[in-house]
Amino acid sequence: MAESAPAPFTLADDGVDPTRVPKRTLHTGARIPAVGLGTFGSDRFSGEDIAKAVLGAASVGYRHIDCAAVYGNERLIGESFRTILESGLIRREEMWITSKLWNDKHAEADVVPACEKSLADLGLEYLDLYLVHWPFPNYHAPGCDVASRAPGAKPYIHEHYMKTWRQMEKLVDMGLVRHIGTSNMTIPKLRLVLRDARIRPACNEMELHPHFQQPGLFGFVADHGIVPIGFCPIGSPTRPDRDKTEADTVDIQDPVIVRIAERLGVHPAVVCVKWAVQRGQVPIPFSVYRNEYLSNLRCTVTEPLPDEEMQAIAGIDRNCRLIKGQVFLWKDGQTWEDLWDPTGEITPP
Numbered sequence: 001m002a003e004s005a006p007a008p009f010t011l012a013d014d015g016v017d018p019t020r021v022p023k024r025t026l027h028t029g030a031r032i033p034a035v036g037l038g039t040f041g042s043d044r045f046s047g048e049d050i051a052k053a054v055l056g057a058a059s060v061g062y063r064h065i066d067c068a069a070v071y072g073n074e075r076l077i078g079e080s081f082r083t084i085l086e087s088g089l090i091r092r093e094e095m096w097i098t099s100k101l102w103n104d105k106h107a108e109a110d111v112v113p114a115c116e117k118s119l120a121d122l123g124l125e126y127l128d129l130y131l132v133h134w135p136f137p138n139y140h141a142p143g144c145d146v147a148s149r150a151p152g153a154k155p156y157i158h159e160h161y162m163k164t165w166r167q168m169e170k171l172v173d174m175g176l177v178r179h180i181g182t183s184n185m186t187i188p189k190l191r192l193v194l195r196d197a198r199i200r201p202a203c204n205e206m207e208l209h210p211h212f213q214q215p216g217l218f219g220f221v222a223d224h225g226i227v228p229i230g231f232c233p234i235g236s237p238t239r240p241d242r243d244k245t246e247a248d249t250v251d252i253q254d255p256v257i258v259r260i261a262e263r264l265g266v267h268p269a270v271v272c273v274k275w276a277v278q279r280g281q282v283p284i285p286f287s288v289y290r291n292e293y294l295s296n297l298r299c300t301v302t303e304p305l306p307d308e309e310m311q312a313i314a315g316i317d318r319n320c321r322l323i324k325g326q327v328f329l330w331k332d333g334q335t336w337e338d339l340w341d342p343t344g345e346i347t348p349p
């Protein structure tokens with residue numbers, strides 16, 4: 001029996017006009033859509049589900065997709081990109097596509113091939129943004145437990161990071177990447193990168209949600225012309241169980257968020273996204289459900305939250321980091337806080 005042909009890509013009638021979605025201007029003058037679709041499936045969603053969500057998200061008006069090699073789904077997402085672009089309904093220049101260099105590819109000889117692999121998997125000729133996913137070159141098998149430690153684990157060594165960064169700069173020179181950026185950084189590490197970079201980071205991807213607002217780092221990147229991209233904007237309720245601790249708080253159950261959601265008649269998750277865009281970061285909420293990803297985009301074109309609600313949300317920060325990075329610890333007796341340079345200096349080896 002003949003297989004039925006896949007449904008053609010179409011633009012949804014009930015979507016959001018992408019030209020109305022706010023944009024942030026980067027140091028090059030390029031403009032990044034102020035909401036992107038996350039594509040980390042945790043251990044709960046398949047690559048197929050996520051590739052389908054990418055198609056659906058583009059159909060309802062998303063033009064920004066946040067990918068990474070380590071999510072293990074770039075080839076499937078690439079098929080969605082091909083479908084979207086071959087439809088002729090969206091041009092490549094209208095899309096913003098990010099990918100990230102994983103921690104086992106920091107060596108000088110590995111950076112360009114790793115980027116080329118992401119490009120081949122995604123079926124693209126260039127990326128809009130390529131990020132160094134973590135500042136630690138320590139490899140862990142996907143899905144390993146947070147207690148696992150790599151035997152040769154290393155701390156942040158600035159000279160090593162800059163060798164990786166020089167290759168990131170080379171990717172820009174080669175035309176494979178339009179912008180480069182950092183992720184999971186701290187102020188002291190960023191200070192050194194800004195001092196030594198030939199091509200400065202355009203964006204810093206960092207954990208940002210109402211219970212983890214990082215005002216210090218947020219202000220630092222803004223002051224240095226770096227656009228903050230906020231991951232886990234909803235407080236990542238579907239993150240892997242291994243990343244949950246008893247001390248973690250739940251943004252979408254916060255009474256302030258719930259009260260605003262009730263006023264607006266939306267899910268509390270949508271309030272987190274709306275607040276994030278209005279505060280000036282670029283949230284990248286994940287969802288495979290159409291009603292969810294559509295409402296996460298639609299909230300960017302509706303009436304802004306009034307000042308008193310923005311202030312009320314500013315007041316519920318709990319400094320609750322969810323993605324702690326325990327697997328990157330490099331010696332016994334350290335706590336995960338050491339990864340985040342709590343003294344304001346880079347934690348010594």
Ligand SMILES: NC(=O)c1ccc[n+]([C@@H]2O[C@H](COP(=O)([O-])OP(=O)(O)OC[C@H]3O[C@@H](n4cnc5c(N)ncnc54)[C@H](OP(=O)(O)O)[C@@H]3O)[C@@H](O)[C@H]2O)c1
Nearest residue numbers: 038039040231232233234235236238267269285286287292
């Ligand atoms: N750079 C990095 O190191 C880094 C680290 C982590 C994440 N990221 C990126 O950031 C993205 C987002 O982070 P995340 O996926 O961890 O967490 P998140 O976006 O904060 O939370 C995603 C979950 O929120 C729920 N949700 C989303 N929209 C909703 C809505 N409108 N109504 C109700 N529930 C909604 C969904 O759960 P239900 O299925 O229960 O509805 C979804 O699975 C990732 O996918 C990835 O691209 C980057």
